[in-house]
Amino acid sequence: MPLIRNSYGKGRVRIMRVKRDSARHEVRELSVQAMLSGDFDAAYTEGDNSKVVATDSIKNIVNIVARDHVGAENEEFAGLLAKYFLDRYDHVSGVDIAATETKWTRIAVDGAPHDHAFVLDGNGKPFVELSATREASRLVSGVTGLTFLKTTQSGWENYVFDEATTLKPTADRLFATAMDASWLWSSVPASYPRANAAVLAAALKVFAGTYSPGVQNTMYLMGEAVLAAVPEVAEITMACPNKHYLPIDLSPFGRGFDGQVFTPTDEPHGQIECTVGRG
Numbered sequence: 147m148p149l150i151r152n153s154y155g156k157g158r159v160r161i162m163r164v165k166r167d168s169a170r171h172e173v174r175e176l177s178v179q180a181m182l183s184g185d186f187d188a189a190y191t192e193g194d195n196s197k198v199v200a201t202d203s204i205k206n207i208v209n210i211v212a213r214d215h216v217g218a219e220n221e222e223f224a225g226l227l228a229k230y231f232l233d234r235y236d237h238v239s240g241v242d243i244a245a246t247e248t249k250w251t252r253i254a255v256d257g258a259p260h261d262h263a264f265v266l267d268g269n270g271k272p273f274v275e276l277s278a279t280r281e282a283s284r285l286v287s288g289v290t291g292l293t294f295l296k297t298t299q300s301g302w303e304n305y306v307f308d309e310a311t312t313l314k315p316t317a318d319r320l321f322a323t324a325m326d327a328s329w330l331w332s333s334v335p336a337s338y339p340r341a342n343a344a345v346l347a348a349a350l351k352v353f354a355g356t357y358s359p360g361v362q363n364t365m366y367l368m369g370e371a372v373l374a375a376v377p378e379v380a381e382i383t384m385a386c387p388n389k390h391y392l393p394i395d396l397s398p399f400g401r402g403f404d405g406q407v408f409t410p411t412d413e414p415h416g417q418i419e420c421t422v423g424r425g
């Protein structure tokens with residue numbers, strides 16, 4: 147039977163590039179699919195893999211090219227990746243790269259775009275919940291999935307080390323979350339939209355501007371700042387998945403292990419929750 151067409155590669159190679167050669171970091175997060183075509187018929191028809199570049203190696207090459215070009219724009223990155231395969235493997239005749247971007251924009255702190263703290267575009271769904279009887283009511287405003295990230299000023303150290311521990315401590319990691327938060331009103335603010343905006347601004351200012359020794363402490367400090375900024379809020383409840391960005395060790399490929407490329411992961415994630423109130 148004729149083998150009419152074939153191609154193979156690696157899909158959903160998630161890669162975060164952090165350009166950190168100055169205090170002002172730039173982040174580019176992509177999900178990449180890299181597909182190869184060429185002299186691969188024998189792998190299909192004969193079970194002969196001798197010319198097949200393993201898809202695991204294809205993933206490594208995506209990471210290597212990302213590390214070698216942390217500042218390249220998406221279009222340039224696609225070109226550089228294709229060139230890597232075509233230059234290195236004579237029997238590869240075609241490369242198809244498709245990449246979708248997770249777009250981050252800088253958090254504005256007091257109106258100024260922050261150097262290393264970012265929010266996702268088009269972010270977070272606001273909601274309200276009201277429970278009312280004739281005697282009393284309980285009004286809560288909130289947001290689900292408010293996604294933000296910082297590329298430095300975050301660590302995780304001094305936790306329990308025992309036979310279950312494999313994680314290495316670090317004083318510099320990425321911290322990303324998609325926060326669900328709700329705040330209970332104790333009185334009516336002059337403007338709900340303005341007060342809601344002030345809640346999020348106070349929280350994000352602390353996130354951007356304060357070293358995080360752990361998600362737990364940062365959430366508590368964010369809650370404290372919200373209560374200080376908006377007197378009509380009685381308490382705030384937050385739930386933050388710790389969306390791990392795993393540093394990629396490219397030292398086997400002669401590149402530094404230096405915090406410029408990361409694999410974004412959604413699963414499993416830490417899940418940190420707290421409520422901060424007025425005592």
Ligand SMILES: O=c1[nH]c(=O)c2[nH]c(=O)[nH]c2[nH]1
Nearest residue numbers: 302313359360361362388416
């Ligand atoms: O901020 C964090 N809090 C944790 O409880 C935790 N646990 C872990 O493995 N990493 C982290 N990070």
